[in-house]
Amino acid sequence: MFIAPTGEMLTDDLDERLRAIVGIEGMIERETELERYCVSFDSTFRGSARYVVRPSCTAQVSAIVAACRRIGVPIVPQGGNTGLAGGAQPTDPRSVIISLERMQALRDIDPRNDTVTVEAGMTLASLQAHAAGVDRLFPLSLASEGSCQVGGNLSTSAGGTQVLRYGNMRSLALGIEVVFPDGRVWDGLRGLRKDSTGYDLKQLFIGAEGTLGIITAATLRLFPRPRDVATALVGVPSPAAALDLLHLTRAQLGEGLNAFELMRRECLQWVLVALPGSTSPFAEEYPWYSLIEATGQGEPGGLRTSMERALSEAMDKGLVLDGVLANSEAQRRSLWALREGQAEAQKAGGAGIKHDVSVPVSRVPEFIALADAALAKAFPGIRPFAFGHIGDGNIHYNPMPPADVDPRAFAERREEINRVVHDIVANLGGSISAEHGIGQLRLSEIAHYKSPTELSAFRALKKAFDPENLMNPGKLLT
Ligand code: FAD
Numbered sequence: 001m002f003i004a005p006t007g008e009m010l011t012d013d014l015d016e017r018l019r020a021i022v023g024i025e026g027m028i029e030r031e032t033e034l035e036r037y038c039v040s041f042d043s044t045f046r047g048s049a050r051y052v053v054r055p056s057c058t059a060q061v062s063a064i065v066a067a068c069r070r071i072g073v074p075i076v077p078q079g080g081n082t083g084l085a086g087g088a089q090p091t092d093p094r095s096v097i098i099s100l101e102r103m104q105a106l107r108d109i110d111p112r113n114d115t116v117t118v119e120a121g122m123t124l125a126s127l128q129a130h131a132a133g134v135d136r137l138f139p140l141s142l143a144s145e146g147s148c149q150v151g152g153n154l155s156t157s158a159g160g161t162q163v164l165r166y167g168n169m170r171s172l173a174l175g176i177e178v179v180f181p182d183g184r185v186w187d188g189l190r191g192l193r194k195d196s197t198g199y200d201l202k203q204l205f206i207g208a209e210g211t212l213g214i215i216t217a218a219t220l221r222l223f224p225r226p227r228d229v230a231t232a233l234v235g236v237p238s239p240a241a242a243l244d245l246l247h248l249t250r251a252q253l254g255e256g257l258n259a260f261e262l263m264r265r266e267c268l269q270w271v272l273v274a275l276p277g278s279t280s281p282f283a284e285e286y287p288w289y290s291l292i293e294a295t296g297q298g299e300p301g302g303l304r305t306s307m308e309r310a311l312s313e314a315m316d317k318g319l320v321l322d323g324v325l326a327n328s329e330a331q332r333r334s335l336w337a338l339r340e341g342q343a344e345a346q347k348a349g350g351a352g353i354k355h356d357v358s359v360p361v362s363r364v365p366e367f368i369a370l371a372d373a374a375l376a377k378a379f380p381g382i383r384p385f386a387f388g389h390i391g392d393g394n395i396h397y398n399p400m401p402p403a404d405v406d407p408r409a410f411a412e413r414r415e416e417i418n419r420v421v422h423d424i425v426a427n428l429g430g431s432i433s434a435e436h437g438i439g440q441l442r443l444s445e446i447a448h449y450k451s452p453t454e455l456s457a458f459r460a461l462k463k464a465f466d467p468e469n470l471m472n473p474g475k476l477l478t
Helices: 014-022 031-038 058-070 124-133 150-156 201-205 239-256 265-274 302-316 329-340 342-349 361-378 407-411 414-427 443-449 452-465
Strands: 051-053 075-078 096-099 106-110 115-119 173-179 185-188 214-221 228-236 257-264 288-296 322-325 356-358 386-389 394-397
Touching: 014 051, 014 058, 031 051, 031 096, 058 075, 058 096, 058 173, 058 185, 058 214, 075 150, 075 214, 106 124, 115 124, 124 150, 150 214, 173 201, 185 201, 228 239, 228 302, 228 329, 239 257, 239 288, 239 302, 239 361, 257 265, 257 329, 265 288, 265 329, 265 342, 288 302, 288 329, 302 322, 329 342, 356 414, 361 394, 361 414, 414 443
Parallel strands: 051 096, 075 096
Antiparallel strands: 106 115, 115 214, 173 185, 173 214, 228 288, 228 322, 257 288, 257 386, 356 394, 386 394
């Protein structure tokens, strides 16, 4: 028996209610089948759940949420389960996971408005393909795009490799549809560039990691599909040189510059070992590498000439030590594989302590130098892996244990290492999560680094939308 918020005594008939809503095909109850929804991508987070429910439309999501709320059962929204912060794993075994994987419909595509409206369970790769089908680009691009879903991308405010030019998921969304924690549906699917009618409600749900409601659909921006592309991988002497190179290439290639990534030598070495078939395009090794890409609407080949000119000037200035330009789409893909294989390679390595930080772009070299020095002093022999989106000031700074230290002993020092890295980030005016979110991984960190004023505003919002704390409890906020 349960006592409802109204004081009414209720029986737990959730099984029958959920089955009546989604049918047998929409329920997963067997422990062996629940496993894949309860464990995170890199197996760092494990939870357990009473069921996984797989609705096929917004009305079903609404009915499930209402049924769970009736007897106070926690709800965990889940997309492709590729999140790296433990946001989609239950912290309470009574939880029901609501997987959006059956909600993949294309509701509308309007190339003349440059918008697309899709259900939240559509994978990012399918969304990109739908856009390409009408000769448009949906620019969000992540190594996980074959599995991650639009709802998860919105809920983590995902970034990826083209934020430099197109912005992150927050800036690509024009409207969303949400099921509130009480089961009401808010239809905010507006394809408008301008709307000055008060609070921008959608922005509250974007980046909320499922703690305020369930996103069931979204209207997103589309862009002209580029006709020309130039991609280069270059060896650079230092992060400071990479930053100068970013500005040099941007000055010459203008807004066409859509990706500017940075990788430490050890990251390239790691990916070459972990990913079968991958090879370095260089005969020698360099301390750092940058992957640079520009796209545009001009005649194919034009950007290559501009990129060559920019890189040749950079070589004369000592900013570039060596470089290769992709000659074909296959070569372009193999250069990107070296960068995009980082998450998989580190998963294979297993022992890194992950930081997804951002600082002002101009301060990235300072951040890396300070963090390397502080960790080397506190943990002699530590191997400071670092890669990421230097063009956005976002570095994945994932130190690995010294070669002679047991990874489990190293993992136990996570809090100390986090404090060293995040204190430096805070002093540089940065953020402890640029694109992966807080989830469970950074719960204590957000409590430490957000001001009491900001935290109390967060809590007030949570209470306003979800007073019973049933929507993804134990994530984002303690
Ligand atoms: P999930 O992992 O299922 O969920 C993530 C969070 O969103 C959870 O809190 C969940 O409760 C919530 N959620 C999911 N769906 C909904 C919904 N419909 N409504 C409300 N809440 C919801 N991220 C980047 O930003 N940039 C990268 O470059 C990047 N590269 C990656 C590379 C690899 C190989 C991997 C494995 C991950 C990478 N990620 C990256 C992280 C991850 O892919 C993103 O965070 C992605 O946006 C998560 O989407 P998902 O559908 O898998 O969400």
